[in-house]
Amino acid sequence: MSNLAVLPIVIPLISGILLALIHKKIHLVRILAKIFTGLNLIVSLYIMYDVQQNGSIVLESGGWNSPFGIVLVADLLAIVLVVTTNIVALACVFYAPKSLSKQQEEFYFYTFFFMLITGVSGAFLTGDLFNLFVFFEVLLMASYALIVLGGGKVQLRESIKYVLINLFSSMLFVTTIAFLYSVVGTVNMAQIAERVQEVDQKGILTTIAIMLFFVFGTKAALFPLYYWLPKPYIVPNPVVSALFGALLTKVGIYSILRVFTLIFVHDPAFTHNFFIWIAGFTLIFGAVGALSTNNIKLVVAYNIIPAVGFMIMGIGIYNEAALSGAIYYLIHDMIIKAALFLLVGAIAYLAGTSDLRKIRGLIHQYPLLGWLFFLSAFVLAGIPPFSGFIGKLLLLQGGLESGEVVIVIIALLSSLLILLSLMRIFVRGFWGEKDDSIQVNKKAAQSFTIPVVFLLFFSVLLGVGAELFYPMIESISSYLLNPEIYIESVLKE
């Protein structure tokens, strides 16, 4: 049954290729895209169930024994993230037809979309560092394609910046892999972990670890590496923004989480403490950025930054509660960020502008949209009983257990700023006198609303129904704290 693990990569890959072949038959493409995404979600859910029952699935590709071939490792962490990815994807695929122009759809939007999912799933599932680089390139190339899709002046201008920064970090990535290979003689992550442990992460290894951190940190948009993120994320279509906001930075964070719980865990006093510092600055500058603008899309884009701040905080604190918090927050943020990007996309579409100063009283025309936004604001700010709260609570617990009072206070304050940044939109954009110049477009509003409701359902479920998920997350974090389990499952002698 271990071949299962390859399905979340192969299904979108085949879907993408297939849809490229029939890209002109747009109605068929739309239907198939929904079916394939749904199928992929179901398959992922099944794999998650299987992993829960029987433990990690280790797939040695081509039948080559690890560490010599490339392994795919569907452990609980990876598969949970794959499932979340597919939930987000499903919402986006339903949102897309209304949001995109027909030309954009015809010009392979769905192919790029599925390739992005392929890359993201692959990055989560692979157990090989160089293969991780390859999947990074797959998802980056798909994201390049999506960001320029049908773009004009501004979009092209911002795309260049996006591509350049990512190109730079990719080159750094591949070089760093080479350095690491030179020292440990392998690119299989489990074996790297084993060998790093053998020499107790001495010599140049910590330096290499920090370089890897910068590689992933650039993708994850951590301080002081996130400059490239906000603007390029808001220029493409909201669907693309939602995919980017939900998935791309998270792959970076996931990689940090993986590498610094599996491989480089022998000098936490240096590396992990450093992360806490990074987390503090990321939280502050991100939240400050979110307050700095009147562009509602940009507000949401900036909010990506403090969110990754929370996650790196959990990784830095590095105890069970904090790691659970980071993982919970990761899942929560994937969903809510997608929902928020879709929401502000809908608002901007319906109001005809994304400039908050020009929007008012939208609640008169679009009450449901307004309340969904209201709810999302609280979800994001971590107000109970929604998903953000559980993650935040665990992070606070973990932080205080380790005596990291300062970062906890920063985290609390930045929650307030996050709330403020979104409530500003609600108070100024939705409240107020009715703006009669806005024509009500019920049909569009409805097709925007359904995917958002779908996503928010999970946000509420993750909070109110935390009991359904938390034990699993807890087992993931205790698993991460014992990297031997991973190593043995891959390298079983």
Next chain:
Amino acid sequence: MEIIMSILAGILFTIGIYNLLQKQLLRIVIGTALISHGAHLFILTMGKLKRGAPPILEYGISEYSDPLPQALILTSIVISFGVTSLLLVLAYRASKENNTDNMDQLRGNENE
């Protein structure tokens, strides 16, 4: 020799980065190309240089150069090629659309 090659790759990175920090798009794209050359040279250097024969099995030879870095470089070259091509077309389109190839004029009003 490995040290000299490391230095050479470092120099390629240096000049690449220097070009990357320029305003004109062409220089910037050239910079990325130089950086990827540097990266590939680093990968090659990280396997040992000139130990043994080219990694094509021949009867009677037991020492071969490390084949893995070579395989990785091959993958990387192809990927870099894809990215560079895309970047080139993007750069061309962006500078045509915006009527400039100066990144300083391609800043945009960041927070609006």
Next chain:
Amino acid sequence: MLFAVFIPLLIACFIPYLSKFKDKIHTGIFVLFVPLAIFIYFLQFIGNNFAPFSHNYSWIPSLNISLDFYLDGLSLLFVLLISGIGTLVTLYSIFYLHKSERLGHFYVYLLMFMTAMLGVVLSDNVFVLYSFWELTSISSFLLIGYWHYRERSRYGALKSMLITVFGGLSMLGGFVLLTIITGSTSIQVMISQTDVILHSPYLPLIMALILLGAFTKSAQFPFHIWLPDAMEAPTPVSAYLHSATMVKAGIYLVARFSPIFTTYEWFFIIVSGIGIVTLVWGSYMAVRQTDLKGILAFSTISQLGMIMTMLGFGTKAAAFAAVFHILNHATFKGSLFMVAGIIDHETGSRDIRKLGGLMTFMPISATLALFGTFSMAGVPLPFLNGFYSKEMFFETSLHLNDATLLIAEIMRTGIPYLAVFGSIFTFVYSMYLFFGTFTGKNHIDELPKKPHEAPLGMLISPALLIIGVIIIGLIPNIVNESLLAHAAQAISGEEVHQHIAFWHGFKAPLFMSLIVVIVGSILYVLRNKWKNTYLLIPGKLSLNKAYNAILDGSEKYSRKITNSYMNGSIRRYIALIIVAILIVTFTTMFTTNGFTIKMDDLAEVTAAEILIAIVMVVAALGTVFARNNVAAILILGVVGYGLAVLFVFYRAPDLALTQLVVETITVALFLLCFYHLPNLRPRTESVKTKLVNATIAIGFGALMTMVAISAHSSKWFTTISDYFVENSHDLGGGDNIVNVILVDFRGIDTLFEIVVLGIAALAIYGMTKLRDDKGVE
């Protein structure tokens, strides 16, 4: 109890449906039964033999978050207030809110608030308490913003939310610390572990965090500024949330946790200190207000300060006085708010300068107000409950626990004087409120509406509250043992028996009350003479201005900070990123002794390779100085071909071949794309920029070289490549090991490398064909 807490929320789900019939039946009528039923249900627990009990419901057991509801005297008092006042307020709102208003929204928010508030006072689990706590902030936000087309409402709503959520977050921090220290999330268990908490090094932090939550919610100085602006809410809301219940959540919190902190002297210093300052400041500022609801808001602030002060005292008598005053304040202040609402409703104005002489038009309201204001002022009359608790406050302020810290000692001496001082102003504004509105010359011509008495239904609720005032005044011990004693016991942790009496003999408290009445009367009469002191204190200093400055500043400065580095320049971004990498990585390398260099085991240096290397360097440098597109691209090609030659030297024939092909195509592509673009210009940037760029570039190159040398000098393991060499032929079926690796051992890499190329091709195709730009930007 679960049902009792959640029934309002449950009913709220039906309100949008029920509100469709609002033209026939006022939606409030359906709502009315909810708090009434809760009130009646909880009435049964009043009694001398009441013993606390709890009901537990599981929610998130793995996080120790469960819906544990705990009913003791303190919760019972609050539950009765919430449901009792809730009933009256709902009744009142039926007449206050016209059917044309968005009733559905109003009652949904109101019911949401009831659930939240009941949850706050009944939860034993700190995290559940926190959840309900934030829900009260949210529902308060929605209710204040009910008339959101008004600018002031929006301002007030956001302000109240920010301040209370800020406090809530801080409180959450405190709760997390408490759970870590005690290993439990139950407040009762925490209380049983008081010793552990008192010996924790985190004690000051825990207390500060929790108190910050309480002070913001209960509008204590200097966080009180949100409350006056919250008066933008419809009056029933002000009476309910912003006077009787929600603002007392902070009081509740302090009372609930006081068994833990009470022996800690700083608890007294901070709680009583802030409380007394709030008392004085609130009553002093109330005199200056011109809006009826403004006066009442500051009055509420002041009274909350008084209760807070008593909670800080930590004596049994003070605990009793505090709960007694909570009850009394709810009655007289609730009725006064409702009367203020009536005046607003019937005259169209709340500006006390425009009012006056309303007694003849609104005799019943005036009578109700008379009782309310006099009770609030603490006028010594045996049928006004306000006097009793006010006198108990004086009494307790004279019998404080011994102090060890100097500051506590100073406070012990000062508090009675400040208590009297603050109460004088309370007296003044109470008089002002009543006489200014109902007596004197009327200005009915200036009022928007011709004043007349309110409809009977609107008067029922305030009248019932005033009856409460009088009953408690006449029979002060009516709920003493059955309710108040239990509540006081929950606060002080011991049994409390306190007899309430009107006459105590000629003792200090009586003289204090007399001073208040006499000096208060004089100050009231002469108020025009001394009102200029307000120009001095607070003068131009205003906490509101501070808040506005912080809020505006947060936007302005965040914009400034963010724009200062997010300037859209890719050069800046890359430079900043590289500088960060350089600083951190070099630091890491030196602190962990990462740099090593081993000169043995190196390949020999040959002239040919050196020559190629030099050519490559020169060519690379050429790209920097070239002025012509074609030239620059061609010399870039030289570097690429140089690399191919190196691949040949280093036994990588496949690489060399690929590199040659790729380089050729790339150069062609370069030429294709850049031939028509402007030629390279001389680099015009300043010498300084050039130097910075060069430094960054050289630094990065050096870093990479150093790490590379170290990595190469640290080959501690045999590589997995040996396996490929050994098995390529037998298992992989090929002699070209690199090829076997690519297509077999690492086939996935190759597959997806092709995918990358494919995507790139499609993307390029799209970029060149699809130029229609629809709806983007």
